[in-house]
Amino acid sequence: MAVLVTAVLALPHPREHDLLIGVYQPNSPGSYNQITAFSRDVGLDPRLTSYYSTFQQPFATSFAAQAATCGTSVLVQWQPRGTTNAAVASGANDTYVKTFAQAVKSVNRQVVISYGQEMNGNWYDWGQTSDVAYYVAAWRHLHDVFQQQGVHNVTWLWDPNVIYPGSTPLSHLYPGDSYVDWVGLDGYFSRPTDTFESLFGSSIVALRQVTAKPLLIAESGVTGTAGALQLQSLFAGASLAGALGVVYFDQAQSGDSEHQEWRLEDSPVNLAAFAAVVQQYGDRPLTWPGSS
Numbered sequence: 001m002a003v004l005v006t007a008v009l010a011l012p013h014p015r016e017h018d019l020l021i022g023v024y025q026p027n028s029p030g031s032y033n034q035i036t037a038f039s040r041d042v043g044l045d046p047r048l049t050s051y052y053s054t055f056q057q058p059f060a061t062s063f064a065a066q067a068a069t070c071g072t073s074v075l076v077q078w079q080p081r082g083t084t085n086a087a088v089a090s091g092a093n094d095t096y097v098k099t100f101a102q103a104v105k106s107v108n109r110q111v112v113i114s115y116g117q118e119m120n121g122n123w124y125d126w127g128q129t130s131d132v133a134y135y136v137a138a139w140r141h142l143h144d145v146f147q148q149q150g151v152h153n154v155t156w157l158w159d160p161n162v163i164y165p166g167s168t169p170l171s172h173l174y175p176g177d178s179y180v181d182w183v184g185l186d187g188y189f190s191r192p193t194d195t196f197e198s199l200f201g202s203s204i205v206a207l208r209q210v211t212a213k214p215l216l217i218a219e220s221g222v223t224g225t226a227g228a229l230q231l232q233s234l235f236a237g238a239s240l241a242g243a244l245g246v247v248y249f250d251q252a253q254s255g256d257s258e259h260q261e262w263r264l265e266d267s268p269v270n271l272a273a274f275a276a277v278v279q280q281y282g283d284r285p286l287t288w289p290g291s292s
Contacts, residue, residue: 018284019238020245022048022075024219026252029053029063029074038250039070041265042275047286048112050075050218050247055083056096059103068109073286075112075157075218075247080126080138085116089137094145101149110153110288114218115139118161118186120168132168139175155288159184159218162203174210181288182244183211184218189234190257192226196237204241217246221262228273235277245284248274 021044025034028051039045049072051060064074083093104111116126119135126135139158146154158180160170174180185207187199200217207215217238222230238246252266253259264271 017239017242019235019243019281020047020284020286021278021282022046022050022216022218022245022247024050024052024247024249024251026250029060032063032066032070035067035070035072038265041271042278044275044278044282045070046072047245047284048073048075048247050077052077052079054079054081055088055093059100061103061106064107064109064111068107073110073112075114077117077159078113078115079124080116085126085131085134085138089134089141091141097142097145098149101146101151104146104154105149105151107153110155110286112155112157112182114157114159114184115142117159117184117218119173120160120163120170122166127168132173135173136175140179143175143179155181157182157184157216157218158213159186159216160203160207161185162187162200163206170206170210177211177213180211180213182216183207183213184216186219187217188220188249188258188260188262189222189226189230190260192224194226194230196233196241200237200241215241215243217243219247219249221249221251221260222270223260223262223267227267227270231270231273231277235281239281245282 023035023038023046025038027034028049035049049067051074053076067074080088087093116135118124119127119132121127125131143156156179158175160173162185185200185203189199220234234246249262250264252261252263264274
């Protein structure tokens with residue numbers, strides 16, 4: 001199998017441009033050790049490192065500072081657990097939000113914030129019918145509070161799941177170009193037959209009917225014997241689609257088709273394949289809204 005993977009990855013593949021590489025490690029935002037080990041294993045320091053934060057958790061200032069020393073910015077997947085979109089929109093959480101905003105402001109580096117990711121799905125409370133109607137209002141309110149607090153080092157990432165039958169239309173959830181800097185898509189190669197086109201293609205078409213903002217593949221993973229070839233599909237497809245980059249979800253999960261063994265370190269073949277594709281595609285520097 002390793003010989004086949006090496007042969008396939010050695011073939012020339014079409015590309016549009018380089019990609020920035022991001023990663024989520026399961027102990028983030030705690031110790032930075034897993035990210036350091038990941039960088040060593042793949043031969044590349046990630047440009048972005050993501051972590052998940054619920055409401056009422058403080059901003060991980062020390063983690064963001066440590067990332068900055070490695071030339072990395074944090075991507076905060078800010079989840080309104082313990083509250084609702086309606087409450088956020090009403091200002092009920094403003095004391096906490098202002099404290100969070102000031103902590104972000106204290107970091108001498110750009111911070112990417114995604115509020116309520118995968119809001120077009122029905123698996124999170126903030127994507128349920130009873131609350132999703134307030135999602136845009138909540139997003140705009142957060143954006144306005146950060147502006148009022150004088151926080152100018154945030155890149156706002158609007159991050160839906162890839163569309164599926166029954167998902168909420170993206171146009172119903174988009175806060176508007178004046179409130180968004182980047183747009184994301186989350187999608188996992190859960191079946192051996194998945195390709196970048198089959199997984200992301202129709203969603204990118206739908207997304208581009210809503211906005212032309214820069215695209216980040218904000219969560220993705222591969223698994224199993226098809227993983228090495230699917231990594232090539234992921235990176236080649238993202239490059240040809242003009243995406244900013246890819247954030248890899250490097251965690252072992254289980255339970256159903258959407259929660260599988262995504263962790264690269266548990267598959268020597270897939271880890272080697274990832275190292276190969278990031279060397280091929282992963283040389284894009286971070287640039288921010290208004291920069292070039």
